[in-house]
Structure formats: structure tokens, C-alpha cells
Amino acid sequence: MITYSEIDPQKKAFIFELDNVLLPEKDYLLQVYYLFANFLEYVEAFPPATDVINFFKKVYENHGSPLIFDKAREVFGFDEKYRENFDRLHREAKLPLKLLLYKESLNFLQEAVVDRKEILIVSSGDPLQQLNKIRQTEWNGLEKYLRVYFTDEIAPKPSAEALLYVLDKHGLKTEDVLFFGTTELDAQFAKNAIVDFINVKYS
The missing domain is CATH 1.10.40 (Ribonucleotide Reductase Protein R1; domain 1)
Known part of the structure; x- marks a missing residue:
């Protein structure tokens, strides 16, 4: 996972897929x-x-x-x-244990929030299942800064429609944001919206 200090400071918002980007599926x-x-x-x-x-x-x-x-x-x-x-x-499912963010993701989110950047989650998959994960994740106080969208409620990946919808809703331009994903579908999703993409890999 790239560190916050390596990111272009001109970016105004960061968009994340959920599974295997913020937390392990x-x-x-x-x-x-x-x-x-x-x-x-x-x-x-x-x-x-x-x-x-x-x-x-x-x-x-x-x-x-x-x-x-x-x-x-x-x-x-x-x-x-x-x-x-x-x-x-x-x-x-009501989980026996809270879901934990990757340490690198938690650090990135905390630094981004302190720097007053917008944090957006744009997740694919069953919206009810994804929302259940989000509700049972330990966000360490970050939950109040999150805005969450589900591609299946807008337009499935790799259509650019969901990303462009989110940008429009938040008054952002494509060059203002960075999308973090982990699959070829995510990469194509970002490419179709002409949004910068980072492929997240954890050791």
C-alpha cells in the first residue's frame, strides 16, 4: 500500500474499493x-x-x-x-469478531482525514453484504468521514457511470481524485472514468 506522503498533494479526494483494499475479504x-x-x-x-x-x-x-x-x-x-x-x-451475519482495516489503510485514512481530504468508498458486490461489512468494521473513529456508494445500485463495473456519479455529487473533477483498487476490473473501471488508479498490493 502506498503511503500518504507519496501521494500528489493536489488530490482532493480518495476513492476506495472495500474488499482487499481497506479490509481483507x-x-x-x-x-x-x-x-x-x-x-x-x-x-x-x-x-x-x-x-x-x-x-x-x-x-x-x-x-x-x-x-x-x-x-x-x-x-x-x-x-x-x-x-x-x-x-x-x-x-x-452478526459477526463474532469486528473486522479490522489493514494497518496501512488505517494509517492512510487517518492522515488523509487530518489533511482534510474526502474519503469515498465505491464498492461492488451485493450492497446489503457490503454494508454489513462496513457496519461491523472497526473504523477507529473514521466512520463519520466516510461516504459510501455501491456500484450495483448505480451501474456495475467497469462502466464509468458510478465513478462519474460520485464525482458529480461531490463537485469533483476526474483529476481531483485517486481510486484505490486491487483487480483488473478496478483498473478498467478507473480507466473508463479517466481517473488515476493505484493497484493496492499487500505483502
Whole structure:
């Protein structure tokens, strides 16, 4: 993650994607999987929650989240009806632990706020799920400085429409902002809006 001192001081606002930019997506998903596994064991008495948790963790680390419910169902044989519970937990889970920002992101945000820069989050994905993450994140007092937008409520990436909408709403020009993302889709999103882009990488 680039440090605040390396940024062009002429920038008036910073726009961030949420997942894997401000906080690790896995910290949310692994807690969702934990809650689902314990719910399943409570309702069905089998399979053991620890077995399901370990399976989810292994699959996620090796293959990511797509089709993870189907893979678990193949192995453990639980009923398809639990997909609704699985999906609902992604949107509404009350997490056992608060989500924590990357240390580098926290430092950057704190310095930007002190320097009176605008902090905007423009996030893709299910708006309810993303909002649930935001509400359960430890922002260290920064939450009052955040303005949050969801591309799925405006126009999906990589259309420039969502970014241009946010700029217009805040009276900003494209050259006033810097967008922080972590995927090729994010890069194209910024490029389409003619906004400077930084690809965030954590060691």
C-alpha cells in the first residue's frame, strides 16, 4: 500500500474499493462460514461444525468463494434448503469478531482525514453484504468521514457511470481524485472514468 506522503498533494479526494483494499475479504467470509457450520450442526447434529469449517477454509484458500456451498454440499450431503440460510448469512451475519482495516489503510485514512481530504468508498458486490461489512468494521473513529456508494445500485463495473456519479455529487473533477483498487476490473473501471488508479498490493 502506498503511503500518504507519496501521494500528489493536489488530490482532493480518495476513492476506495472495500474488499482487499481497506479490509481483507476473507476475514468476513471465514466468519460467515463459521456461523453457517455451527448453525448446520445445531439443526442437523451432523456434520460436525469443525469439519465443515476446515473444509470451507481449505476450499476458500485454494479456490476462492465461488461455488463453495455446492462443493461443501457434495462432500457433506446436507440439504439444498440450507442455501437460503447460507446466502442470508452473507448479507446479515452478526459477526463474532469486528473486522479490522489493514494497518496501512488505517494509517492512510487517518492522515488523509487530518489533511482534510474526502474519503469515498465505491464498492461492488451485493450492497446489503457490503454494508454489513462496513457496519461491523472497526473504523477507529473514521466512520463519520466516510461516504459510501455501491456500484450495483448505480451501474456495475467497469462502466464509468458510478465513478462519474460520485464525482458529480461531490463537485469533483476526474483529476481531483485517486481510486484505490486491487483487480483488473478496478483498473478498467478507473480507466473508463479517466481517473488515476493505484493497484493496492499487500505483502
